[in-house]
Amino acid sequence: MKYAPIPTADQLSQLASELGGKSTVRFVRRFQGGLGCTSDLLEIHRAISGTELVVLRRYGDWYGDDESTDEVARREAAALIAANAGGVTVPQLIWSDRAGTFDETAVVISFIDGEPYFSPGDPHDWIEQLVRAMVSVHEVPVTADLRPVLLDHRRQLSDQLAESEPSERFTENSLGVPLWELRRKLIEADDSTETVFLHSDLWPGNTLWRDEQLVGVIDWEDAGFGDPSVDVAYCANELRYLGWDGLADRFIAEYRSKTGRSLDSLPLWTVSGLVRPLPDIARWMPSWTAMGLDVDADSIRANWNRVAEQAIAEQV
Numbered sequence: 001m002k003y004a005p006i007p008t009a010d011q012l013s014q015l016a017s018e019l020g021g022k023s024t025v026r027f028v029r030r031f032q033g034g035l036g037c038t039s040d041l042l043e044i045h046r047a048i049s050g051t052e053l054v055v056l057r058r059y060g061d062w063y064g065d066d067e068s069t070d071e072v073a074r075r076e077a078a079a080l081i082a083a084n085a086g087g088v089t090v091p092q093l094i095w096s097d098r099a100g101t102f103d104e105t106a107v108v109i110s111f112i113d114g115e116p117y118f119s120p121g122d123p124h125d126w127i128e129q130l131v132r133a134m135v136s137v138h139e140v141p142v143t144a145d146l147r148p149v150l151l152d153h154r155r156q157l158s159d160q161l162a163e164s165e166p167s168e169r170f171t172e173n174s175l176g177v178p179l180w181e182l183r184r185k186l187i188e189a190d191d192s193t194e195t196v197f198l199h200s201d202l203w204p205g206n207t208l209w210r211d212e213q214l215v216g217v218i219d220w221e222d223a224g225f226g227d228p229s230v231d232v233a234y235c236a237n238e239l240r241y242l243g244w245d246g247l248a249d250r251f252i253a254e255y256r257s258k259t260g261r262s263l264d265s266l267p268l269w270t271v272s273g274l275v276r277p278l279p280d281i282a283r284w285m286p287s288w289t290a291m292g293l294d295v296d297a298d299s300i301r302a303n304w305n306r307v308a309e310q311a312i313a314e315q316v
Contacts, residue, residue, distance in 0.1 A: 003030070004038040004058045004104050012042070014101045015056075015108070019094075022047040033205070033290035036060060036072070036221060038104070041111065053111040054094055058104035059221065069105040071149075072221045073097075077107055078149045079223030082197065086140030088133075089216050112216035114208030116291050118242075121212065127247055129214040131254040133207065134231055137217065138259075140197035142225045151200060153226030157187050172279035175308045179275050182315055186268035194261075198224045202231050203238035205291055228261060233269035240307045241281065241300055242293070267315060274308050 007015075007027055016023040028041040040056045057076070059069035073096065083090045091109035120126035142150070161184065170176035199206070200222040208216040224230070232255050239248035256263060277284055281304040282297040289295065 002060060004060065004102075006030070007040065007042075007056065007102070011101055014099075015042075015095075016044070018099065018101065019044060019046075019108075021049065028053070031055075033287045034219065035284065035287050037219070042108070055091065055109050055111050056106060057109060058102055058106045060104065073105045073107055075149050075151070075223055076221040078146060079199075079220040080109065082140055082143070082146055083137065083217070083220070086136070086197070088136045088140060089214075090220070091216065091218060112208050112218070114210040114215040116205050116207065117209035117212070118204060118291070118293055123247055124250065125212075127250050128254055130204065130207065130235065131251060131258055133214055133217055134199075134202055134235065134255065135258055137199050137202065137231070138196040138228050142195060142197050146197075147225060151198075151222060151224030153198065153200070153224050153230050154195075157190070160184070161187050169278045170275070175305065175312070176275070176278055178312050179271055179278075179308060182312055183268070183271045183275060185315070186271060190265055190268050192227045192229075192265045194227060195225055196228045198226055198228075198230050200224045200230060201234065203235045205238075205287070227265045227269065228259070229263050229265040229269040230272075232263060233266055234273045237270060237273040237307060241303045242295065243299070243303055267311070270307075270311050274304070274311060277304070 012025040012027065016025040019025070024045045026043045026045075028043050031039040031041065036059065038058045038060060040058075042054050042056050043051060044054055045051045057073075059072050077093050077096055080090055080093045084092055089112075091112055093107065093109055095108040097106040117126070166177050166180040170180045199217065199220065201219060202217065206217065206219040207214055208218060232252060236248040236252055239245070239251060252263070252266070255261070281300055285295070285297055285300065288300075
């Protein structure tokens with residue numbers, strides 16, 4: 001991850017002017033981790049309302065040529081507004097950069113006092129809270145005005161089906177082509193129609209906890225809509241990459257129990273999740289280690305290989 005520069009004094013002064021209320025803004029610290037966005041903690045002081053902490057998010061070039069960072073920022077902003085209105089505990093959108101205050105596309109959101117939590121005293125309660133958070137996300141209405149700015153996961157399937165052959169990122173991994181072929185087979189057989197609001201990257205690293213309680217869901221730049229299995233499979237995959245297969249199985253079972261959904265498309269979205277880090281899952285390592293996870297590239301690769309081989313074997 002290539003971080004954006006620390007905000008300059010002039011940029012912070014301009015931000016204070018745009019926020020109004022005779023504000024002053026001070027840089028506090030940088031949050032480590034994240035692959036597509038630089039997040040900095042700022043302190044805003046207003047003459048009337050006092051001091052508050054906020055988070056400045058600036059979007060980098062992780063997204064490649066397929067979409068602009070402006071689109072990513074609009075998507076996260078719209079998702080935060082919708083999730084807040086739907087009762088999900090998420091940061092509130094405070095400001096979007098329309099004046100070019102920063103060199104990067106930027107937004108300011110409220111600060112939630114919490115941290116990712118990977119060593120729960122009660123793993124079953126931890127899983128249950130993760131499931132409740134995901135269920136609350138899936139209950140947010142997908143309105144007509146929201147759809148154009150969100151990722152349409154079914155349209156992505158159509159785009160993938162149109163690919164005539166696997167790209168280089170598949171061919172560079174020994175399991176890449178078998179996964180590409182399996183994904184194609186599962187897309188052709190998929191007949192799911194249920195559509196829900198999706199986070200698209202909901203795993204423990206994108207949740208905040210305080211005193212063993214989940215207090216926020218963050219990082220909404222990939223928010224979308226589609227089959228609920230998108231989120232369930234992605235979170236379960238991430239747990240398995242960390243070697244927590246039992247917790248992944250419990251997560252899926254708890255979600256099914258709470259929602260009554262059969263998750264018939266889970267194999268498809270498990271494979272779709274597996275191909276996201278290709279050609280090498282180790283490229284996600286900087287984010288994980290920055291969060292304090294004690295992992296190494298060899299173990300993560302071994303776990304990814306195991307999950308991929310199992311997914312392929314189950315569909316033979």
